[in-house]
Structure formats: C-alpha cells, structure tokens
Amino acid sequence: MTPRLTIRIQSEPFDAAAEIEALSRLGEDVGAVTSFTGFCRSEGGRLAALELEHYPGMADDEIGSVVTEASTRWPLFGVTVIHRHGKMEPGDGIVLVVTASSHRTASFDAANFIMDYLKTRAPFWKKEYRADGTSGDWVDAKSVDDALAERWKV
C-alpha cells in the first residue's frame, strides 16, 4: 500500500481531532490509530510562553525523512505530522503525530519512533519566556532524548 503521508510546519494551531479523524477514515482495514500531542507547559507556573525557532526547508526535509523511514519499517495506511513554530502559551499544542495501521503495535511503534527522531533531528529550538516577565533561556537538549532515538537503531 502507498501510505498517505502529511507533513506540515506551520505557525497556526492545529486541530488534533480532525487529523485523527481523517486518518481513522482511510479505509475499512484501519484497525489502530495512535496519536501523540505535545503541549507547551507552564512548568508549575514558571513559564509564560515558549518561542519555537526553526530552520525552514531543513525542518520539512528532516521530518519527511523520518516519516518515510517509519513507513518503510511498519505497514501504515497514513502518517500525519504537524510541528508548529512561533510563540506558544501553556496549553497550546506544539507537535502532533498520528499514525494509522491495521495493527496496534505498528501504529504505536511508528508514532513513538517518529517522536524520538523528531526530538533529536528536527531543527527546532525552544526559548523560554518566564512568568516574571524576564526573558528566558534556550531549553537544553536532554541526553535522554538521544538515548531514546538510539533504541531504534538496527
């Protein structure tokens, strides 16, 4: 099968429900749809906002590669990845990954794999804006994210 692959890099909010619904309707043999939504957090009230900077062009290419790789590794009917850039407040969705397959493990593993690789390969950077009004720091990359991405190596 040729999976339906949708990748969008945008500043606008996304409609997770509509994206999940669209992949759920890719035919009568879709048996499993997994979705992951990542949100901007306040970190216990410490943060007022996050600003996401990205590398246009390269962001699309990198997400495109990881989605293509996922559709090679697992039998998928469709994958949707939306990653936002710009300023976001706590509760705003930052990233959405949706995968549809006949089988549970394929849809789960593909979504998990895509998120692990996005974290370490997609050129996005988060800057913090503190609730006290001061300008914040750039969020540090976590070494645990590299470890999570490593687990998919064959």
Added chain:
Amino acid sequence: MTPRLTIRIQSEPFDAAAEIEALSRLGEDVGAVTSFTGFCRSEGGRLAALELEHYPGMADDEIGSVVTEASTRWPLFGVTVIHRHGKMEPGDGIVLVVTASSHRTASFDAANFIMDYLKTRAPFWKKEYRADGTSGDWVDAKSVDDALAERWKV
C-alpha cells in the same frame, strides 16, 4: 498528584476527540497526550461485523487494575479507557485509551502498557460475522499478545 482515572464499559460509540480534549485540559503542566483507538476491521472485505462479548463486573475490575497499575508506574495527570461491547461494523471504534502526563515517554509507555494488558487480561471476546452472511468463528488469541504483555514485567 492524584490522576483523573476514567473507565467506561459501554455499548454506545465513544467520542475519541472529546476524550482526548478533556485530558489535554487537565492543567497547564500537561505536556504530552497519547491516544490509541482500536477499530473493527473488515479484513479485506471478509468481515461484515464483530460482536464483542464481555464479563460484566470483571471487565471493569480488570481494566481498573491495569489503569491503577499504570498510574503507579508513571506520573500521569489522567487516564481514560473506554471499551465497547456488542456488535460493531468495520470502521467503528472498539477501544480507546488516552493518557496525559508532563512527559512524552510516560504518556506513551502508559498507553502502550494499558493496551498490552487489556489484550491479555480484560475479559472480552470477539466473534466474527462474515461478509458472505455465514456466522463466523471466535477470534483466536494471539501468542504475540502474551509476549507483548510480558515485556512490562519487572
């Protein structure tokens, strides 16, 4: 934190979008929401419907145990599990699992764990109704499901 745990065993369809939205709004530190929806499949046109039989009371207890266990293992703001019984046609949702956490891996792993345990412990059985009108067989349990549940043992 005391997580919001919601378990429903019902014959009515569920609204995955509304359930995901509800868990996404459990506060400004929800950073990750994972959802899994399992659907009735036609298996390439072979099946007209599935009928899900369940053991009332025990189904609630078993799903309750696995959800409680998940909320002990991972820091979660909320978990919603809905499992339907009765007759379903291809495209109809059978099961929904939604988990909300501050962190991606907690929400992913908890949802995956819950599905693995549901498959092997929740007292539900699927009967097939074939597209040719004949009455079908009971779906066989897969040994792979036992193996998937085993991987969470400590």
Added chain:
Amino acid sequence: MWSISMSELKLVYFAWVRERVGLSEERVSVPDSVLTVAELAGWLQTRGEEYAYAFENPAIVRAAINRKHVKPDASIAGASEIAFFPPMTGG
C-alpha cells in the same frame, strides 16, 4: 444422610465455552472431593457431551474465581462464582 458432601457454586461461561456448554450460567452442586479449578473442569467434562466438548482441551480454557483470573491449580474453596472462558481477545 448423604454419603458425599456437596457445595453449591455459580458457574458462568463465555464465548465458545458458553456456546458449547449451551448455557451462560448455572448453579451446580460440586462434590467436596473437587478441590481445584482443574479438578472442577475435569468433573464438568463428565457431565455430558456438551461439557466434554467445551473442556476437550482444558489447557486453553481460562478461569476466574469471584471475577479474578486464576491458574488451573487454584483452590475453589470459598468460591461463590467461577467463570470459564477462552483466552481473551478484547482491545
């Protein structure tokens, strides 16, 4: 005076175990010599063709006592409801 002591139990059946037995539930008086779930399945097999068919491969029939999963060697002492069913296929 009865020479064999009996205890009454509620049995419930699901999926193809239910279809083969032909009942979804029943109350039975079980001889006190039947101590475990496996022995109960063996005793049920002697009750007729439909039971013999339902329990023909006892290794694949699962059981629950008072709505909790149990192994074949579990004691049935104190049980009020015992369920027999095939491996589960929900989710």
Added chain:
Amino acid sequence: MWSISMSELKLVYFAWVRERVGLSEERVSVPDSVLTVAELAGWLQTRGEEYAYAFENPAIVRAAINRKHVKPDASIAGASEIAFFPPMTGG
C-alpha cells in the same frame, strides 16, 4: 593575483548561536585551507568576540551542510549553505 584562494559560502545561525553571533545569516569568503566543518568553526572563532563566544564550546554546536546534518569532520567542499545551531529541542 591573490595568494590565498577563497570560496564564498552562505552561513546561517539558529537559536543561541544566532543570538551570540548577532546575525541570522551572512555570506563569507572562506580560505581554501579550511576543509572541514570543525575547521570552519575554528576559523569563525577568530573573526571576533561574538564568534569566539558562539563557538567557545565547539563540541556542542551542531552543523548542517545544504540542510543535512553533518559531523564536525565533514568536508565543506561543494557546500552552498552551512548552518550552525545548538542541539535541537523541538517536538
């Protein structure tokens, strides 16, 4: 006649590398003796305080050539756009 041959490159910077350099992009003429990404970062460090600050810990600055991730020992031959940025924190 020039004694040092130069090639022109577009450099782009992101996140705190961009803030420290004070530019989001620039065109630079790089001496032909600069062969790898690591050598390019080293050469940039000599161009002023802001560059020295941006590349003070070259081990944590990542690079891409023509929008593909590369290691520090990657050759810059044929590159038209080279990006420098911190480890990514998207998703």
